[in-house]
Amino acid sequence: MSNTQTLKKNSGFGDSSVPHADDCTPDNDILYKTKKINALKRRAAEQMKQIYHEEASSASADLKTADQFPTYKSVKTAMYRKRAGRFQDFRQLNGTSKLFTIHVFIAGKLVPLVYCLTVHKDLSTYRENFDNLILKAAALGVVLQPQTVICDFETALIPALQGTFPGVNIQGCYFHFCQAVLWKVTDLGMRTSYIHEAATKKKVKMLLATAFLPFHDVAAVVKLLGRDATGSVAVLFNYFRVEWMPPDRLPLWNVYNVNIRTNNDLEGWHFKMNRLAGKRHLGFYELLQLLIDEQGSTETLIQQVTSGRVTANDLQVKNKKYEELQQRITALTAEYDGGTRTMEQFLRSVAYLVPKEENY
Template structure:
């Protein structure tokens, strides 16, 4: 009898019972037996199996419905699916390579080849297994995290896709994706609580020292509560996008796009982030002389919202070497371009993230194997590297007194990021 009983791992890391070509779910464990119900119970099947506690003997059973037919290949498919997931989580080979090897082994028998799971059906599960086993330990190995929220490509019934990125050999890579229906404190607490629990289950500890994030009221206290002692650093990219959203809100979009002087003034205003912290208020006052109307309203907004003692250090990037604006801007543009439209369906977004995880996986494997290093990745980012070097040189000229404040802001304004959505 025991030969007909097979315990197989399910998606929740518990066990299902396969018996006589049908899958059964554990319903109760009593003092003397276990009760297993048919997986198709919601379709009306009342088939039940009672086994002893060791699950090697059937004590009694009730029949399945006439429409619940046995499938003699179900055990094979589940075992192969679990093998594919296990290998994806444990091995460094790519997901397509692992699938190809298992598929090739199955093809040696005509009887089993036709029952082997298709790549389409197991691809997502394999990448999820790999993400859980690789991405979270990778996250634990980094002390600087960048947190990001994107809205343009998510399904309409979701509020945002929240993601966590790290720098790998100087390249920003995403490791965590969360679709959320809110942006409040409980939402972020739930995200971080689950991350910490998953990390503990994998035997690693998440201890970020610096978190670079948006200036959200709810996000920052959630980060500080979940990771005590963490330093919060605002992101210049987020600062620029917030100011540009205010430009649109004030009705300055057309003037920004078509009036060179207006665009220069606004970009110089955002360039004040590159000045030494104590000099920023004076620079805002310098640029704000003689401005009127809507431009004056923009300056009032910046003074009120961004130059307070608590806010100003968050977006100031004077002599900050790890600036995420170029990396994040590039990642947003890439994801938007690959999506090809606004508000993807859930499965379209899932496929996009699976492809992105494949790219992340490949990069991590290349770095781990030594085939790729920081200089190789910098080749792809020559433009950003040149911008970084130019801003560093301009800062040295300003600090050395060879450029005035206004000259410095005019020069740096050329490197202020454009709006992602406007």
Template sequence: MSAMYGHRAKRFPKLPEHRRDQQIPDAFRTTMAGEYFMLGQSASRHILVLATSSNIRLMATRRTWALDGTFKIVPQWYQQLFTIHAFAAGKLLPLVYCLCTDKDIGTYGFKSQALIIRAAALEVDLNPDTNICDFETALIPAIQGYFPNARAVHRIAGELGLKTRYRQHEETRRKIRMLLATAFLPVPHVNTGVSLLEAGTTGTLAALFQYFRQEWMTDERLPLWNVHNIRTNNHLEGWHNRLNRKAGKSHNGLYELLQLLIAEQGVMDTLIQQVLSGNAAVGDLRRVNKVYAQKQRQVARYTGEYTNVRRTLKQFLEALIRVRAAMYGHRAKRFPRLSEHRHDLVLADQFKTTKSGEDFLLCQSNCRHILVFATGTNIRLLAACRTWGMDGTFKIVPQWYQQLFTIHAFVAGKLVPAVYCLCTGKDIGTYGYIFQALIDKAAVLEVDLNPDTIICDFETALIPAIRGYFPNTRVQGCYFHFCQAVHRKVGELGLKTRYRQHEETRRKIRMLLATAFLPVPHVNTGVSLLEAGTTGTLAALFQYFRQEWMTDERLPLWNVHSVNIRTNNHLEGWHNRLNRKAGKCHNGFYEQFHILIAEQGVMDTLIQQVLSGNVTVGDLRRVNRVYAQKQRRVAQYTGEYTNGRRTLEQFLAALMYLTPEPI
């Protein structure tokens, strides 16, 4: 791993052993334009605050800020990237970036104090009218303590229960939606509105109103969710999603993330200067979403009519729930209406075939609630390929479903998606249904599904299902996930600091991971060699390793001796790309199918080329030279060990540099 990632180390400085010793190099303290970017750093609280003077001046001119955090792309040592944005002519501009290890009042206080001190030096005043944020316990008092004149406004984002009754009974749905619409009333009118809706309720619906009064209608909380003037920070979460897509992966290195933020600040610099100079208008900053603009106008009109007593309170709430229905009505025109229950689901014809007209829906189980998609051509591709990869993603699945499980074929080193399954469980029965459907379709097509190897995660139900339906296939666990599981145990045993600080400990652990490259009969000898003389928590790690990984059943799963494809990271990379194409979590049911049909359309031509024999490695992918070099080194060291030119210890010492570090 050291050699494989050596080219990255040339781009970024080496991190110290401890975050308290972190000194940010000058190259990461300024923007592309040369303006100072590092606003503050707390060695005790482990916080980095990044903002230019221009950013602070812009904040001072803005009356509304938005605050939120993202956790996906933060580097090791940190818990979240917390950002502060300002609304300028309807556009959300990122102005302050904070890497922090905690979410307590002290953390938010340090950031707020750093901004206030910098503003004082610039002779500007930070005093927004409104801060929009999530319902976070520590953030609210920090805002109120450092910006006492600002009002914290939060999104209504909780599910209120009664889901089945909400879907089935119009009157229940109407009451709950009107209850949510009370957020648009002036604060003094909210109690009257809730009382109007609460009258005559019984049972669970009455319990819902009781919960609503206790949880949301206290003097302290009611002003937080009331949106009489302003509503959500979805603009900000959209920016976080775009930043996550730019990052391209979870948990970037510290300097990779700083480089990303400096680039983002570079994009914003010109725009910020335009805003400060007064040369930016709404038209310069954004395209207006016509549907949402229409909604805003309708809300303003209904609010005016209610204020001027041209609408009663009940008429006002009824009008507001129609606005929401109308706002999403244009989406409903694109996709069919879902049935009330998933067991009544009948897919519309346009979602059963690919763009080229080939049948795409392979089978549907109404009792197990599984949908399996694959064309006949895809099944033939699986039959022609000796190695498959299997994995699931959970991020973009629509309601009713737990995961999108996919099966891919390795063709000349390229991973080609062949089967897509929406399922509600992760049990042997679910996977068995999917595999049987594939085998049945293969029999109709007169082809045989009998891969040599299937690469998958160490999933309890999946492995026995594979062995049951494909008894002649070797199941190979993902080597990367095996290494990360061991690294997690290192953390649980309190060895993380020792791993970073003590070369001998790090060497033993990485050589332990390298035993996966030994022939299976040699693994026990290798582990015993490394285990000799260990004590305390390090001895406990070896004990865990023997109990968890060295059973007769599990050892062959993570052993990668003479294996060219060791991980299913290719497949997880595809899932990440699919997630980025989706653009959001938990798509609508038919939105998801739209994405899968489009993905199949992209693959159709490639699959035809593979089946016809008209495709080579060069047609399918550019070879990554670093990884190709790694493969050659593994082959070289394995040959030298097999021929007796390297001892077992020398073999492990050479290969330890190719083992993954913890993420």
């Protein structure tokens, strides 16, 4: 039923005291929102997230209506019902150029704000990028001094952050920590034994689980775990002590009482962007258009939040898997801290939560 028909039905059947539909001014906000929701439903046979991303990007062209754009959380159920296709396989961006991005949280939602396409990822490149950001922020009257930065373990990135932003708290990504150690497992020729031998898998996973221990317990526990190690496992523990145990390194990967969900948000964004790329090799202008579209979606989201029409709860699409994972880790940590779960019991339990072997 159209808006005109609805108004006629409620108009009192010709009562002159009630405005006729032809005399009424349509509610443009409602019409706009309805139009966009219907567009999302019509396109639901395509890739849902990509559809929403494109529609959100186009909405940013008019800031007067951008805040009216429906959130993904509010329309995803309707889109799923109409869905007929599947997402394409994972794709990776191409070329010698490297894309470095900076994300921030807005109303609990992680969004990209800075894109840097560089040839190198060395100390001077990172410092130049950060110096330029500081100048850009200053031109806007903003003092750029982040309190906490979550990042991977690139050799040049961390000292560049520490040198540019004195006093910043740097938290490494647990996913990348696990990935780095598991790659070392492969380098040492242990991948087969890790996958098929229960004792080796247990030892490696308990080593990864030490990241969830209180900072002051880690060194003693790693020493205890490696006490009886032989062969390649002993070499792995030696690598771990040299690479991850120095006093300035250990705090970066320790995630005691840290919400690990934060680390997964960025992985999800990278997965989305690679999927949106649609193919393994992108030319410069193809990549540029991809980033322009992404920025359009980001500006729509910012307008939604700043208008007050959208809250953090509206933006957060709950992931039951990670909610349960975080709840489990929190409960185990409380038991360990309270003395009702031993160190070995704690590590055994947390070991089930580290990345599976097919993820590296």
